[in-house]
Amino acid sequence: MAFATRPFVRAASSASAAAAKKLVVRHVTVVGGGLMGAGIAQVAAASGHTVVLVDQSDEILKKSTKGIEESLKRVTKKKFADKPEAGAEFIEKTLKNLTTSTDAVAVVHSTDLVIEAIVENKEVKNELFKRLDKFAPEHTIFASNTSSLQITELANSTTRQDRFGGLHFFNPVPMMKLVEVIKTPMTSQKTFESLVDFSKAVGKSPVSCKDTPGFIVNRLLVPYMMEAVRLFERGDASKEDIDVAMKLGAGYPMGPFELLDYVGLDTSKYIIDGWHKLEPSNPLFAPSPLLNKLVEEKKLGKKTGEGFYKYK
Numbered sequence: 001m002a003f004a005t006r007p008f009v010r011a012a013s014s015a016s017a018a019a020a021k022k023l024v025v026r027h028v029t030v031v032g033g034g035l036m037g038a039g040i041a042q043v044a045a046a047s048g049h050t051v052v053l054v055d056q057s058d059e060i061l062k063k064s065t066k067g068i069e070e071s072l073k074r075v076t077k078k079k080f081a082d083k084p085e086a087g088a089e090f091i092e093k094t095l096k097n098l099t100t101s102t103d104a105v106a107v108v109h110s111t112d113l114v115i116e117a118i119v120e121n122k123e124v125k126n127e128l129f130k131r132l133d134k135f136a137p138e139h140t141i142f143a144s145n146t147s148s149l150q151i152t153e154l155a156n157s158t159t160r161q162d163r164f165g166g167l168h169f170f171n172p173v174p175m176m177k178l179v180e181v182i183k184t185p186m187t188s189q190k191t192f193e194s195l196v197d198f199s200k201a202v203g204k205s206p207v208s209c210k211d212t213p214g215f216i217v218n219r220l221l222v223p224y225m226m227e228a229v230r231l232f233e234r235g236d237a238s239k240e241d242i243d244v245a246m247k248l249g250a251g252y253p254m255g256p257f258e259l260l261d262y263v264g265l266d267t268s269k270y271i272i273d274g275w276h277k278l279e280p281s282n283p284l285f286a287p288s289p290l291l292n293k294l295v296e297e298k299k300l301g302k303k304t305g306e307g308f309y310k311y312k
Contacts, residue, residue: 023139023194025112025201029054031104031128032117033064036145039173040115042068043202045097046075046090052111054104061100069095071174104128108136113198115167117145120270125149126157133158141191143167147218148271151211152184161186165195168215169204179204184211213275221259222271223284226291228256233290239308257308260291261301265308269295 026049030041033055041053041064055061072094076087101107108114114132116125129142136142142164144154155164166182179199183192192208199206209215214222228246232239243255260268269292275285294300294307301307 022190022197023112023141025141025194025198026050027111027113028052029104029108029111029114030117031055031114031132032145033060033100034117035067035171036169036173037115037117038064038067039071039171040117040145040169041098042071042094042174043204046072046094047202049097049202051098052107053098053100054107055100055102057102058100061102065098065100068098071172075174104132105135108132108140111136111140113141113143113194115143115145120146120148120267122149122153125154129154130157133160139163141165141194143195145169148214148274150213151182152186155184155186162188163191165191166211166215167195167199168217170217177203177205178217179206180215180217181206181208182211182215183208213278214271218271222268222275225256225260225268226272226284226286226288229260229288229291232257233288261307261309261311263301264303265291265300266295 028041028044028049028051030037030044030051031054033041033053037053037055041051045051053061053064055064069091072091076084076090080087080090114136116128118124118128125144125146129144132142138160140160140163142155142158142160144151144166145168146154146166147168151164151166155161158164161184165184165187166180168180168182170176170178181192181195181199196206196208207216213219228239228242231237231242237245239255239257243257246252246255254262269287272285272287272291275282276287279285298304299306302311305311
């Protein structure tokens with residue numbers, strides 16, 4: 001039972017309290033200093049939220065902070081092209097709103113929203129949420145930035161299922177306008193509204209989706225990429241021609257093989273394998289022998305220098 005670690009009366013009273021008033025998010029804790037976590041921390045800090053970015057080591061956090069500073073400089077060049085002083089002030093204010101920590105437990109005691117953006121592994125995420133659940137205030141909302149895992153399963157690792165949802169940002173976070181806000185059957189309406197309001201506050205356009213595999217974008221995008229691989233596997237067309245066809249015929253900025261290499265073939269394989277396990281009879285989720293072979297050979301895309309294409 002999800003409530004076994006905490007008295008039922010406390011959980012029930014906290015649930016009614018959460019339902020009574022919509023939370024205005026002011027303090028945010030982002031766990032995970034990678035590209036996604038750093039990007040989320042950046043847009044939250046830039047929009048006036050107090051943000052703590054958490055990761056395992058100071059070395060990682062220094063790299064994250066440097067990346068945020070460089071990203072902010074790029075943003076100001078466009079946003080404040082004719083006002084360099086205003087741009088410098090914007091960077092300074094944003095960085096003042098941002099601090100870092102290697103101890104998530106120590107910083108969640110005063111946060112309104114915890115956003116998890118760590119490795120795409122259910123067990124690791126569940127362990128994190130279970131631990132933070134014991135120390136975060138009753139009002140604190142938990143959210144995951146997962147792109148492929150079920151939010152409901154993550155929520156069940158806590159005693160705050162009504163204050164748990166999905167916030168799926170897109171890479172690169174400062175540039176991409178979309179956020180998918182995921183509502184599980186247990187997510188309260190007030191929690192959902194708070195997550196939508198937060199998404200708007202950081203300058204994004206939220207869309208709502210139930211807790212279905214891949215939500216909206218990846219649920220359509222991943223099968224599309226896998227079907228392109230199958231088309232190539234059958235010898236019906238070359239990967240180069242498939243990419244050109246989708247760019248010129250459908251107006252996509254990248255072809256499916258270019259996109260697979262950009263995302264990472266290991267990431268794509270992890271997603272499709274997980275969905276295949278959930279729905280083994282769904283042909284859209286069928287694994288690809290070619291994709292499996294490339295991952296086995298450590299040809300993972302741009303990050304390794306070779307995937308479907310070679311990169312210098």
